[in-house]
Amino acid sequence: MSAETQFSISQLRELEAESIHIIREVVAQLEKPALMFSGGKDSLVMLHLAMKAFAPARLPFPVVHVDTGHNFDEIIAFRDQFVEKHGLRLIVGSVQEAIDRGLVKEEPNGSRNRIQTPVLLETVEQNGFNAMLGGARRDEERARAKERVFSFRDDFGQWDPKNQRPEIWNLYNGRVHPGESIRVFPISNWTELDIWQYIKEDGVEIPRIYFAEERETFVRDGMVFEANRFAQPKEGEDVVTRRVRYRTVGDATLTAAVESDADTLEKIIEEVAATRITERGATRGDDRVSDSAMEDRKKQGYF
Structure with missing residues (x-):
């Protein structure tokens, strides 16, 4: 092979390789991960990348959906069809069920977005998850642009933007104590385009x-x-x-x-x-x- 021969990959394949590396790091470092899955485009790309990361084996962790009860009907139907087609294990945290038993209270404007958080934290605790993979991207919103790929959460599930771990040379620190967890964002560097x-x-x-x-x-x-x-x-x-x-x-x-x-x-x-x-x-x-x-x-x- 000529010394002048050069190899290159596209930007998309570089992003894909980075994301797959991050997903594999999560499984290598943390005992009980799960992937947040809503049926939206970002979570579908995340799930596609995760299945690629471990193919031909099955996905080594479950997918989790915090169901507000106010999801678009098309999305819930697609979610269920996708999970069945690919033989995934789906765990659903229900906001409606949480309202019925008094864990959360519905807001006057009818939105359930803000009351998802206690349901998510309860689902994480009940299943013992210490790493949650999410499809957030830094270009979406200024708070997400601040966050590391491996985002540490304390034993209350809370994030401190002033206390984040350094990520030098793509080295990720997944060390947590009992009760603590990591939120992981493998597609942080992707844009909507x-x-x-x-x-x-x-x-x-x-x-x-x-x-x-x-x-x-x-x-x-x-x-x-x-x-x-x-x-x-x-x-x-x-x-x-x-x-x-x-x-x-x-x-x-x-x-x-x-x-x-x-x-x-x-x-x-x-x-x-x-x-x-x-x-x-x-x-x-x-x-x-x-x-x-x-x-x-x-x-x-x-x-």
């Missing part, structure tokens, strides 16, 4: 809710919401048929759609490449409460 390009290039399965189609919608606070069983128009909010798609999926009471004609992966990639506002900033009402809304929730134990 990277996610969509990877979905297209690697054939990652995703639900149809991400593609543009005609939906009955109304506008509230400058955002477009689908009129469904979780989000109903108020007086003066007219229902209009619009062609929309979702950039992110969460609590259906506060997650908005965007007007779009992107009904193929190629069109979504073009659309995302041209946008200048993150998907959370454009469509997540729960992050508009204050400038520090996400950081405050993360300090309490949220992902």
